[in-house]
Amino acid sequence: MKKPEINSIEIARLAGVSRSTVSRVINQYPNVPATTREKVMRVIEKYQYVPNLSAQIMAGKNMRTIGLFMISSGLVSSDLLTNMLITCVIESASLRGYYVLTHIIRNTRDQEELRVVKETFHQKRIDGGIFIGAANYEPLIEEMIMEGYRVGIVDQNLPGSDEANRIVINFDNSRGMQQGLDYLVGLNHRDIAFISGDPLRCAGPEKYEGFLHGMAAHGLVVHNEWIISADFSEEGGYLATAEWLKTVDKLPTAIFAVNDSAAFGALHALGEKGLKVPEDISLLGFDDHILSSRIQPALSTIRIDFSSMMDKLTETLIESIEHGLNRPSRFVVGTELVARDSCKAL
Amino acid sequence: MKKPEINSIEIARLAGVSRSTVSRVINQYPNVPATTREKVMRVIEKYQYVPNLSAQIMAGKNMRTIGLFMISSGLVSSDLLTNMLITCVIESASLRGYYVLTHIIRNTRDQEELRVVKETFHQKRIDGGIFIGAANYEPLIEEMIMEGYRVGIVDQNLPGSDEANRIVINFDNSRGMQQGLDYLVGLNHRDIAFISGDPLRCAGPEKYEGFLHGMAAHGLVVHNEWIISADFSEEGGYLATAEWLKTVDKLPTAIFAVNDSAAFGALHALGEKGLKVPEDISLLGFDDHILSSRIQPALSTIRIDFSSMMDKLTETLIESIEHGLNRPSRFVVGTELVARDSCKAL
DNA sequence: CTGAAAGCGCTTACAG
C-alpha cells in the first residue's frame, strides 16, 4: 500500500555513484561536478526520492521545526487573539520552509504537562521554541534556556538575562500608555481610571507604571479608588469592573483598560449598570483586538501590530537556528493610537 | 551548554543490564520482572533519560504527530473560524499525547507547496494528516490516500471512495438547510433567496440541493433571480449581494446564506443599500460563527458544533494510527437552529 | 527472563 520507500543506497546504485555522492547532491555541496549532479538528480526525480528525515536528524541535521507553546488556562480555541498569534507564527515559519509544532500549556505547575513540553525539546522534535503568554519569570522557560535550547519569548523583561539563545520581543508599553493618556487628556479627560492586568506577566506592571508616569506627566492625580485590578481576560475585566462599580464613590470620566479583552468585559459591566459608552463614560483599550472594530461602540484602542511582531520573532528564531546567534536579541514593537467611537470629548 | 545527552547504552551500563532490557522497560514490555524494571527506572529517572525520537522512528515507532493542513487562499490569520478549527485539533491531539504540525496551503496548484506537503508525509514527519477547506475532489488528498497514508477530511462526499485510511466528517447539510427553511417558513416567509457557496467544495452543492428540497417540501417556488452565487467568504457574500441588489426586480422577504461569513458580507451590502435587517429583510446564516452572536443584529443561524466535530475527527485519526482501522470511517455531525435577532416574523 | 547483534537510512570526516 505505502509507496515502496527508496533509499540513498538504491539511488546511488541506479545513478552509478556512491551514497556519499548522493548525499552531496542532496545537500547541495559545491564539490560535485554539474554532470554528476545532473545524473544523480535525474534518478532522484524519477523515483521521487526523499531522504528519510529521522536518518538525517540522527546524522546531525536540523529538524526544520519550531515549537509554539501557548500558555493559557482557558479554552484557547475561544480566544481570538491567541488563535491569531498561532497562525501568524505558522505562516511566518512556513514561508521559511519550517514546520510548527503547536502545544497548549494549561497549567505551568502541572508536572505532566511540563514533562511533555520538555520532552519536545529533549527529543529534538524541534530546533527551538516560542513561548506566548508566560509569566515574566517562568521556570520552565528559564530551564530550557539554561539547557541551551533556542527560545523566543513574547513579552518578557528580565534584567540581566541576555543569553545568546534568548530572543525576546516586547511591545512598547510605556509609549502606548502615554499615547492613550495623551489622547484622553486631549479630549479633556482628567478623571481617568485604569483597569490593570496580571501582575506576574511582564506587560502588567509595565502598563501600570506607564499609566502612573503618563498621569504624572500631565499633572493628573491617580486615585487609588480608580485602579481596578484585573488580569487581561474579558471575564476578569467584567468581574473587576462590576465589583468596582458597586463601591466606587465618584465615577471617572474615562477608563483606560490594560487591553481590549478587559475593555470588552468592562463594557459589559458598565452596560449592566446602565452606563453608556461613550455618552456616560469613555473607554479606551489596548491591543486592537480583532473584535474591537466590530463591537458596539467600536472600541478606541492602542494598536499593536501582532502580525509583524510574530513574524519578526519567528524570523529571528529561525535565523538563530540556522546561523547561530552569539548576541542576545531583543526587539520592541511600536504602538499606534486608533481612535474609534468609545471615547468622547468633554 | 546543551544538556549532555545520555543514551540507552549508558543507562544500560549504569543499571547493569543490556540495552535490550532498557528498551523493554521504556516500551513497557510485560516480560520484565518488577525488580529489574525498578532498577532500570531509577537510573532513567536519575539521569532524566529520554529516548532519542529519531532513533525510535528509524527503529519503526510512530512519530506521535499528526499534520493539519488548512487549504485557504486568504490570509488565514484573519479568519476566526479557521483559527478556531486549528486550536480544536491541537487541543484534541494534545489530550491524546500527540503533537500537531500545522501547515497552510495557499494554492493547491502550486507545485512547490504541494511538494512541501507531500514531503511532510514522505519524511514521516507525521503519522497521518487532517485536511480542512479542500475541494470535494482534491488530487493532493487522493494521492496521499492512494499512497496509503491515513487522512482525515472535513467536508467531503466522494461516492464509492471508502478506503480504510480515509476518515471523513461532514455536517448534516440537508438537515441544516431544512431546519433553516422550517424556521423561516414558520415566520411566514415565502419569498426566500439563497446565497450559495463554492460549488467545488462538498458543502456548496449539498446546501444548494438542501435549499431546493426544503423549498419544494414547503411547496415554495425557487426563483432563479433569488439565487445569489458566492463562495463561502465574507467578501464573496458582500460582492455577490451588492451586485444582486443592483439588478433584482422584487426583493425576497428573507435571505438564507450558505454560511455566516457570507451573511456578514450580505449584511454589509444590504446596509449600504439602506436595507435594515430584520426590519426590511430577514437574514439567516449557517455555522454559528464566533462573531454571529456579537454583531448587530445578532445573526440567527444553524449551529454546527465545530469543536466536538474536530475532536471526533482527531480522535478517530489517532485511533487508526495506533490500532489500525480496516473499515472506512464516516461521520455526520448534527445541526441546530439558533434563533437570534436577524429574522422577523411577517 | 535477558543479551548480542542486525537493521533502520542518513552524513561526514578521512583517505585517496
Added chain:
DNA sequence: CTGAAAGCGCTTACAG
C-alpha cells in the same frame, strides 16, 4: 572529485 566506513541511538527478532 569520489568512495569506504564509522557513527548517530534506538528496537526487535533470535537464541539461549
